[in-house]
Amino acid sequence: MQNKPGNHQKGHRDRLKARFRKGGVDALADYELLELVLMSAIPRRDVKPLAKTLIAEFGSYAEAISAAPERLMEISGIGENVVTNLKLVEASAQKLAQGIIMEKPVLSNWQALNNYCTSQMAYKKNEQFRVLFLDRQNRLIGDEKMQEGTIDHTPVYPREIIKRTLELGSTAIILVHNHPSGNPTPSREDIEMTNKIQEAGKQLGVLLHDHLIISKGGHSSFKMMELI
Numbered sequence: 001m002q003n004k005p006g007n008h009q010k011g012h013r014d015r016l017k018a019r020f021r022k023g024g025v026d027a028l029a030d031y032e033l034l035e036l037v038l039m040s041a042i043p044r045r046d047v048k049p050l051a052k053t054l055i056a057e058f059g060s061y062a063e064a065i066s067a068a069p070e071r072l073m074e075i076s077g078i079g080e081n082v083v084t085n086l087k088l089v090e091a092s093a094q095k096l097a098q099g100i101i102m103e104k105p106v107l108s109n110w111q112a113l114n115n116y117c118t119s120q121m122a123y124k125k126n127e128q129f130r131v132l133f134l135d136r137q138n139r140l141i142g143d144e145k146m147q148e149g150t151i152d153h154t155p156v157y158p159r160e161i162i163k164r165t166l167e168l169g170s171t172a173i174i175l176v177h178n179h180p181s182g183n184p185t186p187s188r189e190d191i192e193m194t195n196k197i198q199e200a201g202k203q204l205g206v207l208l209h210d211h212l213i214i215s216k217g218g219h220s221s222f223k224m225m226e227l228i
Contacts, residue, residue, distance in 0.1 A: 009046055013039060030061040037065075041085040042077075050077045063216070065090045066123035094119045098143070106174070107138045107209065113174075114212070114219055121178040121214045127154040129177040131161055133170035134209070142168050158197040165206050173201070175211040182217035191227055198228055 016035060019027045028036075031051040038047040053075060054064040069083045097116040106113045113132075121128055127149045133142035146161060147154050154177060165173055175194065179185075186194075190213065198208045211222040222228045 012046075012048075031055045033061055034064060037085055037089055038082060041081040050075075053077075063123050065093075068125065101140050102143075103139050103141065105138045106132070106134065106140050114214075117176050117212055117214045118219065121176065122216045124178055125180055127178060127180060129154045129156050129175070131164070132174040132176060133165060133168050134172040134174070135169070136171050138172060138209075141170060156193050156197075158193070158200045161197055162200045162204055162206055165201070166204065171205065172207040172209050174209050177211075177213060179213055179215040182215045184213040184215040184218050184220040186211075186213055186220060186222065186225070186227065191222075194222060194228060 016028070016032060020033075020036060025033060031048070031054075034051040034054055035047050038051055042050070055061065057075060058064040058067050065086050067086075069087065072078050072083050072086065094116075097112070097119040100112045101109065101116050117130075121130070128145055129147040129149075130143060130145050132140055133144070135141050144164065146164070147156060149155060161173070161175075175197065177190075190211070194208075194211045200206075201208050208228060209223070211228065213220045
């Protein structure tokens with residue numbers, strides 16, 4: 001049976017919490033923020049070494065939080081409680097970002113849209129292709145993952161995308177996919193596929209607003225790059 005944390009450890013935890021309450025996320029290093037998350041899952045142990053191990057293994061706070069459960073379980077000292085806590089933080093961040101843009105005009109808050117897409121896709125290990133469905137007021141009425149592929153390829157079917165758009169009563173769409181490599185530069189295949197979807201949409205009155213490529217190294221916009 002584990003002992004309760006000693007006075008030194010309790011004092012460390014209290015000081016860390018106080019710094020967070022006073023200065024927010026900017027007052028803490030990545031591993032210290034991760035410590036706070038781990039404390040509730042492991043209340044009777046010094047979690048600083050584990051927090052530093054996670055940062056070293058995955059590269060950053062965001063990548064540690066977003067890591068697949070099976071990868072997390074490979075780390076010594078991590079059990080189901082820790083994985084649950086980390087996945088809860090990830091889900092909370094995604095839900096918060098979604099709540100800011102859902103059923104609101106997304107074209108007037110492009111940063112919030114990028115934040116949402118980043119929280120959903122930037123740290124995925126395989127490519128995903130999502131479609132954001134908008135109504136006539138450009139409010140977001142749906143976000144669906146259409147396909148998931150390998151580390152560098154996702155099959156995309158323009159006809160299925162336009163069909164789903166019409167089923168939802170959407171009049172405009174934003175395409176989003178991720179590049180696990182970290183480089184958000186569009187490939188030739190990305191450009192060709194986007195053109196096919198744009199042409200298919202035009203025939204049925206569906207407007208393509210943009211195609212965003214999301215990665216942990218940043219994002220790119222076909223609209224901003226004048227590719228559509």
